[in-house]
Amino acid sequence: MSKTFRLSGYGRVDRSRPVTFLFDGKPVKGYAGDTVASALLADGRHLMGRSFKYHRPRGPVSAGSDEPNALIGVGEGARHTPNLRATQVEVHEGLVAISQNRLPSLRFDVGIVNTLASPFLPAGFYYKTFMWPHGFWDKVYEPLIRRASGLGKAPTAPDPDEYGLHYAHCDVLVAGAGPAGLAAALAAGKTGVRVILCDENPEFGGALLSDSHSLIDGVAAAQWVARTVAELEKLPNVQLLTRCSAFNYGPHNMVALNQRLTDHLASAPVGMPRERIWQVRAKEVVLAAGSLERPLVFEGNDRPGILLASAARTYLQRYGVLCGRKAVVMTADDAAYRVAIEMAEAGLKIVAVADLRANPDSAVVAEARARGIKVLPSTTIQRAHGHYRVGAVELAPVSADGAVGKGRTVSCDLVLMSGGFTPSLHLHCQARGALTYDDKLGVYLPGDSVEHVRSAGSCRGVYALDAVLRDGAEAGLNAAGGEGDLPVWTVTRQDQPGEGGFAGALPRRGPGHLALAFVDFQNDVTAKDVKLAVREGFQSIEHVKRYTTTGMATDQGKSSNVNALAIVSKTLQRAPQKVGLTTYRPPYTPVTFGAFASHARGDQFDPLRLAPADGWARAHGAVFEDVGLWRRARYFPRAGEDMLAAVTRECRMVRKTAGIFDASTLGKIEVVGPDAAEFMNRFYINGWTKLGVGKCRYGLVCRDNGFVYDDGVVGRVAKDRFHVTTTTGGAAGVLNMMEDYLQTEWADLDVWLTSITEEWGVIALQGPKAREILAPLVDGLDISAEAMPHMFLKEGTIGGIPMRLFRVSFTGELGYEINVPSGRMREVWDRVWAAGQPHGLTPYGTESMHVLRAEKGYLIVGQETDGTATPGDVGCGWAISKIKPDFIGKKALALPALNAPDRLQMVGVLTDDPHYVLEEGMQLVAAPQMQAPASADGHITSSYFSPALNRSIAIAMVKGGRSRMGATLYAPRLDAAAVRVTLVDPVFYDPEGARVNG
Amino acid sequence: MLLIECPYCGPRAEIEFSYGGEAHIDRPGPEVSEEEWASFLYLRENTKGVLAERWRHAHGCGRFFNALRDTRTDEFKAFYEMGEKRPDAEKKEGEGA
CATH class of the missing domain: 2.40.30.110 (Aminomethyltransferase beta-barrel domains)
Structure with a gap:
């Protein structure tokens, strides 16, 4: 049977480049330009997957990114990507693809018992059933359900590929490169503004690549595409991105694109990222997202071999693949007739075109009839038969009142369905665009948006090709500012879009209590599930969605939303515009996690802040901990010591002789200016006027609600200069708060604030021997107990290096904090370390620091306080100035509740x-x-x-x-x-x- | 991501800024009543529509400034310096970022 469905003379695949890939372990032949789906269809294989809940055999229903059924896993090991659409995955030599959600194999799957049990698995089944006994959900039900249902398996090893992130700006971003998008990009590009045109497919052209009927300026549509793309390529101001999906529309015209760079290549160039996220800030956006053909909802509509009519046309015209031998076309609009004509020409036997409408009579219908295609008006499909492949359908007459009579069953291996076209509104809605319901078309169309965005072509209900090209060109030119020539093309042959289209469940005979007529193929939601949800009281479309899960699969309800809406509307007997649509959320199509993470993983996940003695600590065997972005030495274990033993030793040595500690992570802010003291007075709860130059004071910051925000020792370096320290985590917040009050409340103050956290490295030298160790090193500075008591500050040098020396203690011992330029701190550290050796100087880490301060009852803001503690609550009521007229928190701290x-x-x-x-x-x-x-x-x-x-x-x-x-x-x-x-x-x-x- | 126009640096991406809440809230002195103080601390307009709000170009010039933003659409109507009077939003209708 090999290749018997591939036709010569059709398609755009490269027959000179045959390609072999593996599907479920077996080699499949295709051509460069094929997708996995088209190559399998060329082999006559429609069965490509099993459904999510009932494990029904499924084949592709579409030929693009809206595919709900044919989900496959691609790649091996850590490079395996689950849940890709076979209709989009391009084949290349050596590609390895597998079907999903089947056990043990695609044809024999034990999960199919779920279909037999389907009468017992209605909407909300899981909510209703697995409530009891308590505790069973986690241990029994969920693992079982997860195994029996679901999608592909994610790889467990880290992703070995690289992903890129790129920021770009442009004047006009055009999303979608079908006829409207190409026209828009050319119209905008010719004015000279910067244009980005992106399309999710490997080739530009959209539906035109499948259109062998229309003629533009006298040439075939695909030829016009090639000509237009060539023209665009000549414009240096236009950037063309294929395999690139616009998936998220953020505020102020920030649109995210996902570009797939290497997956279609047999071997990727070294260094090329697998995918790249583009964050594009566009002045104007033209959405040319096109429209998607709607499936029809009838019993058995999910059988492999039942496709959208437009998809079958694409397989024929783009891939040269005939999807079957003998087809029934079920339609509610005119577009399917063109497909029937082309497919018949290619050798497909069209049993009949069944049309839901009573009097289809447009030109294309007449053309079909003239070519001998049997047209059955007022006809529906009561039911499709078959298991792995559709084998027959019952065609039944529909009367004017919607009653369905007894029909006859005809055999076929292909059903082409068309319920009309649904404009793709996803990006417009993400741009917070309003929607208006169009009664004539029976669909929602884009309304006004707050963003600088416009839609063009069939995504706003413009369907005739000449109108689409004009619409696109106008949108492009207007987006570019409106000045310039409007490109004009003459469409010399085209089908006129007719009236018609259908949404909801097809009429049927009998109540259909057992009928599985699928609305959402991917989540296995049937028409009766949706009706049941409404009967059970879910009237809001958002509730119906969540209760039934319709539209919640990875396809974002592309094919199902409008049908679900119509069923709800009919069941509630409420107009569709009163029912509304569910919210469209990004991403438009699934995006790899790796692309989102981009470079932000491993060492690149977050910046790492290293204290100046980090290298020394590593060399001395420190165990580290993360404190915010800082990596800090937690303790320095000796051989055989656990943390408790190491900390106990470190603490004892600090109290007995001396310890050395890298305190550089302390936040540090310099407050300078003629009004520095007044600023400090207003900002801190403490008083600062009387603090002499060369002295330090413990300062507490409250918010205006009276609760402790931060603390730290402040030294007065000069009359107009304070060296403020904050907690390690609070540095940025305190500076922001200082700037806030200085800039917005106290514009009268002449003060500058500078973050000096990175400028000053801090060595804490603590313990009874600290002075003895330090004294010989400070270039003659008198640091005797008399000359430099506790809470004093001196400027000097240490081995010639400038120093601000604080006599402060967070351990309760005699101690110093030696501030030196952080770039030279390591030199000073080494000198202090060497000088301390005879005294038994011991390095200690954050853990010992915590223990030592707790022994002294020193609080840590954020550990003892939780944002509701006043200074009085933590024993610091003494710090509150009684004489200052105002400070941050003063009013609140006087409130009775806070006392x-x-x-x-x-x-x-x-x-x-x-x-x-x-x-x-x-x-x-x-x-x-x-x-x-x-x-x-x-x-x-x-x-x-x-x-x-x-x-x-x-x-x-x-x-x-x-x-x-x-x-x-x-x-x-x-x-x-x-x-x-x-x-x-x-x-x-x-x-x-x-x-x-x- | 919002595009915010710092009056000192020009239009920059939102990640460069930190939000400062509703603007034009005068901090009273400690002499006011407890009710007035509570209102200063906790009561905000929660505007649906054009809101005057504060931003700081934290990862840029560091300056605070005010903006008028329509909370329904995120459209900015105006950017202005601290201490300036709130501009008339209607005059700038349709012009924002």
């Missing part, structure tokens, strides 16, 4: 068992056993094992906590008895602060 005695307040928590470390986030309640629902008295915010105390410690936020010292609370656990805890002061270690002032 209520039962607010959550920061306290220390000790467990009875000193070895038990509480979980952060644990709730604290009043009794060991509480009757649910019980409310909590508070929760644990920080919890560690404290090496200094040799026991567990925790910090908590507890209602009225500060007045409940010594009280007992309980931390409930899921799997064990509640833990008894006692509330204590949160300063666990050295409460008098002798060490920090040492």
Whole structure:
């Protein structure tokens, strides 16, 4: 049977380049230019897949991106891509394709039992059935259902291909290169503006490539296409993109295109990305998306061998493939007659053209009759027979009132159906365009949009070729500004679009309770499912969609939306325009995840911020953690140490001798100017006027709602210069907030703000030996206890390198933060490290930093606070200036609710068992056993094992906590008895602060 | 992605900007009543239609500015500097970005 369906003299495939590919492991022959679908059809094979829910045998119904049935997996291993449309996948030597959703094989599939069970699988079946017993859904039902239904399998290995991302600007973007799009691009391009023309197909021309009837300027349509494309190629201001789908229309004319670059090649050039996303900002967009032929809804309409009439024409005219031997044409409009005529000419036997209409009488109908094609008006298909292939249909008469009489069954191996054409509105709707219902055409058409967009050609219901070309040219010229010559073409032969078209379920005899007449092929939704949903009370089209899943498959309801709408409209006896359409969402066609991810994966996923001592930490075996975008050393384990052992050692060494820590990630902002102190006064809750030059102060920032936003030590470098530090995560937010108030509220202030986070590297040197280690290094600067007490700041040099030296501590020990230019910090670090060796200087990481500060009861904003804590709640009420006339948060902090005695307040928590470390986030309640629902008295915010105390410690936020010292609370656990805890002061270690002032 | 016209740098993509909420909200002093303060903190117009709003060219010049945007369509009617009076939206109808 091989190749018997391929006709010589037809098609655009390259017969000089035969191609062999594998389908389900067996070689299939085709030609360059074939799709998997056309090559299989040339072999007489329609069966290409199994349906989603019922496992029905399925073949292609279309010849393009609207294909709901013929979904295949392509490629092997990590390069396998599931759910591609066989009607679009171009063949090349060595291509490997498989059918999907079948077990064990395409012809023998055990899942077909679902079809036998179909009377018991109505709309909403899963919602209704798998509700009980509780817990069965996750473990039993879902895995079973997932195995029995669904699409292809995603590969599990990482995608080895590269994907590109490209930003582009143009004056006119034309989406779709059929007759309207080509005309628009040429009209716009000739004016000299920048034009991008894209089309999802490998060749420009759209429907014209399948049109052997129309003549433009005296030449065949396909020849006109070649001529026009050649003309476009000569224009340097026009960019032509084939295999490139416009799939998303974003605000302000930002349109995303997906260009497929290598999948059609047997071997891709090295370095070429597989796909590329184009983000195109267009001044104007012309949508020339075309229209899609609608399937007809009748019993058995999904049998392989039942295709859209236009698809069969495409297989004949583009691929030289006849889809069968003996066909019945079922139509409700005129277009199918042209297909019947051409197919008959090519050797197909047309049993009859059954027309739903009573009096089809246009020129093309007359031409068909004159050529001896039998036309049966007022006829419907009651039912199609067959399993792997349609074998016969019952043609039945329809009376004027819609009653269907007894018909006769005729044998055939092909049914060509046409319900008329649905304009493709997807991109127009994504552009937030309105829709208007056209009664005459029975479809929705694009209305006004807020974007600079216009539709042209059949996507706005203009069907006659001469009108389409004119419409496209006008749209293109107007989009380009309207100045220039309008290209004019003369269509010397064409079919006039007739009246007609049909939406909904074809009339049938009998109620059809058991009939499977498919509306949405891909999701296996039938006409009776849609009717049932309406009967069960789902009246909104959006609800019907979700309940039945019609239109929710990867084809986005391209072929099903209008039929579903018509069925709902008829069942509700409500006009279609009152029912409305469901929302069209991007993408127009599925886009590979890899294309979306583009370069943003692996190391490129996010920027990585490295602290200046990162290399040193790596060399010293640090274990790292991510803190925002920063990579920070968490701890430095020695051989055999786990985290607890390493942290315990690091903490003990800091308290005993000294530790060194890379604190460069601290946010740093310089506040400079004559009004710097006044700015600080207004911004922080603290007072700054009296802070002397060379001194530091702990500062707290609130929002105007009175809640803590950020904190950090601030040093006054000069009268008009403050060196502000923020939390690592809060740096950008604090600067933004500072700029906000400075620019919008306090325009009277003469102040500049500069982010200096990256400029200054910070070495924290902490511990009783810190001064001894540092003193010899600072080029004669006096850092004695007398000359430089705690919270003092000095400028100087360290080995000749400029330095801002802060005597500050986040450990509770004598300590310094050595600020040096970050590019030179590593030199300084190495010097400090060497000088510290005789003293036992130890590197410590963020984990020890957390433990050391918790031992001292220092809060971490974002850990103890959650955006609802006031400074008073966290024990910092002392910081609030009483004398400033205003500052951010002042008004709110005076509100009674923010001073209520039962607010959550920061306290220390000790467990009875000193070895038990509480979980952060644990709730604290009043009794060991509480009757649910019980409310909590508070929760644990920080919890560690404290090496200094040799026991567990925790910090908590507890209602009225500060007045409940010594009280007992309980931390409930899921799997064990509640833990008894006692509330204590949160300063666990050295409460008098002798060490920090040492 | 919105196309936003920074008064200082010109039209740039939305990713360069951070949003600053409704514009022309005067921050009162601490002497106002609690009700007035709560209204300053929490009450916004939630306009369906032309909204005056703040943007900051965070990944550009860093400046705050105001814009008039139709919240139904995302169409910008005007961009203007901090401290300027809100322009008349109707005059610019149909001109936005």
